[in-house]
Amino acid sequence: MKKAALYVRYSSALQQDTSLKDQIFQCTAYCERNSWTVAQIYKDPARSGKTRFRPGYQSMLAAVEAREFDLLVCLTPDRISRRLADAADLLDRLDLAGIELHTPSLTRVTPVTWGILATMAQEYNRQTAMRTRGGQATATKAGRVAGGIAYGYDAMPADADGKRGFRSINQIQAAVVRRIYQEYAAGRSPKDITHGLNADGIPGPRGSSWSPSCIYGHRRRDTGIINNPIYIGQIVYNRAAFKTDLNTDKTIVRLNDVSEVVTGTAPHLRIIEDELWNAVKVRQKVLVSRMTGAEGTIRPENARxxxxxxxxxxxxxxxxxxxxxxxxxxxxxxxxxxxxxxxxxxxxxxxxxxxxxxxxxxxxxxxxxxxxxxxxxxxxxxxxxxxxxxxDQGRLALQAELTKIAGTIEGAMQALIAAPTSRALADHLAKLEVQRDEIEARLTRAPSVVPVxxxxxxxxxxxxxxxxxxxxxxxxxxxxxxxxxxxxxxxxxxxxxxxxxxxxxxxxxxxxxxxxxxxxxxxxxxxxxxxxxxxxxxxxxxxxxxxx
Incomplete structure (x- = not known):
């Protein structure tokens, strides 16, 4: 009896674990109809299919390499991956191990079908991302927040049209924001401000303690309490692009061009007055000028x-x-x-x-x-x-190439004997001999290596x-x-x-x-x-x- 492994996944933490149970139920039923034994089930709850760095997926790849099962069953191909490159890689691994890929609706998946469906899954991701960014830009221009909930605000329910992104000021947290701005403008360092907030038992943005980075953040990315323009009633979207390194799965942040940044106004969300905001910006510029050179680069003595x-x-x-x-x-x-x-x-x-x-x-x-x-x-x-x-493989390849070209030369010589006046045959033979000489020279420079x-x-x-x-x-x-x-x-x-x-x-x-x-x-x-x-x-x- 053949052994089958199931792979199940859902993408968002907002989805329920019942999604995995439904996938397992349908895949298991498919295996039972074919009299296969389910040997293993690999799960990746709340994991994106755009990355291969998933615990369940990596365990499944290791089992494929070890040939621990005969068939891999998933509900749909996009459960495996939403990246064409990863889908192709998996298909190659399965082919090498002699493992078949099945879905309940498609039965055995062929390479052509797999390639088409993987392409569709990747394109679906791209189109979804484009629509999402378009919707977020529209919300920003309308004065709604397209991202998370900044410290100092509470999320409001959707309106009658189902639109989201409305915020209201949290007066208790707003008082803390004003305190941070006032103390920073007065010359206190983020570390000193942090000490004071923690000593007073004020929870940080995530409910834990405060750290200096919560306050100073990243000036150019508009992160950190003293950089977020929402505190003066401005909503900024698409300041930076977040990409994933496919080799390490780490997030890479790149600042977008100014032309790509979307802004909106929300006067009702203002917590900090312009005078205090400007005082903080002036102090920041003074501190930055001490750390950077004339062209804005970090001074060598200050480089980390x-x-x-x-x-x-x-x-x-x-x-x-x-x-x-x-x-x-x-x-x-x-x-x-x-x-x-x-x-x-x-x-x-x-x-x-x-x-x-x-x-x-x-x-x-x-x-x-x-x-x-x-x-x-x-x-x-x-x-x-x-x-x-x-x-040695390289040397063997050269030797095979030499054998092949020697045969070609022999054929060209026979043809030239039959047509001794053919200038084209003579030129072709001369080129072949030059190629042969080059290969022989490369073989001379690449002596056989025996592992010692x-x-x-x-x-x-x-x-x-x-x-x-x-x-x-x-x-x-x-x-x-x-x-x-x-x-x-x-x-x-x-x-x-x-x-x-x-x-x-x-x-x-x-x-x-x-x-x-x-x-x-x-x-x-x-x-x-x-x-x-x-x-x-x-x-x-x-x-x-x-x-x-």
Whole structure:
């Protein structure tokens, strides 16, 4: 009896879980009619079909690769994907694994049908997005809000025509907005304003605590309390475009051209008067001018970069927030200082010249463990073999091409013997001989490569680990060594214990191949290898003396 797997999905969190149940019911009934056993059901509730980064979908792909079932059944093709490229990729994977694709209405789906339906699904998405943007632009021009609910406002019910996007001022929150503007215009920093709001127990926009970024946001994108023009009765739509990186599934934000920005007026939503708004904008411009050069670019001395080995890697063991430099030599919890004691009480600090050597020692100790060395050797051997096989494939392709052109030359010579006066045949033969000579030259430059594993890989690896920390002290290699070491660390969690800090080192053993390379610079990103559960580097802990 054939084993079938079901894939079910719905897109929006506004939809109900009954959608999945209906899909499962119909697909299961289809399998029963064909006497198939349902071996597995892969679910993606409230997940868009425009991305392949869905937990259920990724689990299903892994099962396809492992050939864990014979048939894949979905209610309709758009449940699988709404991107033509992803749909084609899945079809190739299924074909390679010998797995059939079925739907209850279409039965077995052919490549032609699949391609047509996938194209229609992608076009449907595009058309829906265009209609949505058109409707949102119309709403904005009419003084209605096309986006979410900004802090300081409440959503109103739809009108008699079913139109939405109406807002009313929330007087309690509006008073907080005025307080923020007044304090910022008076010279207080977003961090100081945040401390005051949290100390007074005022909930933030999402019901939790306030952070400085809630206040300053992004000036050019009109985000953050002090940038949102709705507070002066202006509604702005399409300031930025949000795209999804197909390789990482991360959102990329790009500012739109001014001509694409849509604005509307809503005087009844004004909370801040022009005089106060302008005072805030003047102060912002002064601060920006200190940070940027003549052309508006960030001054080199103000550019954000990982200045130190552990910049961005230290986290607080109480609140999980980042630990940043609070003085020339000390790291401390950012939340405790920026958001106040209502968010985090960890005021312990650690010296940079103490934590960096300790982390390096712990990292070096872990990298020397037998399982780390074994993982490196396994991955290195696999990569060497794969690269050698790829080069051999190229050589075989050249040899096949040479054989083919040799046959063509033989045929041309026979034709020329039969017609010795043909200038065209003579020219054609000459071109073929030139091509043959070029292929032979390429073969000479591409010697056969036999995968050979270095007999001293363990020694090479250990030497590289030792030299890596030494390279930090050499000016010509310090930057490269620091970048590689940072790539091996995911997090250094600083946990307060009895008035002192314990350093817990976490990380994935990435870039191991770079460690084993005899070259100074790496030619690629290496292979990510996680050796222990939770990606924790051993049980390395060190208690540090800290000051308050």
């Amino acid at each position: 970069r990982p200045r130190y080995l552990l910049s961005g890697l230290l986290t607080c063991g109480i609140c999980g927030g980042g630990m940043s430099k609070i003085s020339a030599h000390h790291y401390g919890c950012s939340n405790a200082r920026n958001r106040g004691p209502t968010v985090c009480t960890n005021m312990l600090t650690v010296r940079r010249d103490v934590i960096e050597p300790l982390v390096l020692d712990g990292l070096q100790h872990h990298l020397m463990r037998p399982e780390a060395v074994a993982a490196f050797i396994t991955e290195f051997e696999a990569t060497v073999k794969a690269e050698a096989a790829q080069r 594993v270095r007999p001293d890989l363990t020694a090479v690896y250990r030497r590289k680990v030792i030299n890596l920390t030494k390279a930090l002290g050499q000016p010509e290699t310090a930057t490269e060594a620091a970048e590689l070491l940072r790539g091996l660390i995911d997090e250094v969690r600083m946990v307060p214990v009895e008035g002192k800090l314990e350093a817990h080192l976490y990380g994935a053993l990435g870039k191991l191949l770079e460690l084993g390379s005899e070259n100074t610079r790496s030619s690629g990103p290496g292979v990510q290898v996680t050796l222990v559960a939770g990606a924790r580097i051993g049980l390395y802990r060190t208690r540090l003396q800290s000051r308050r």
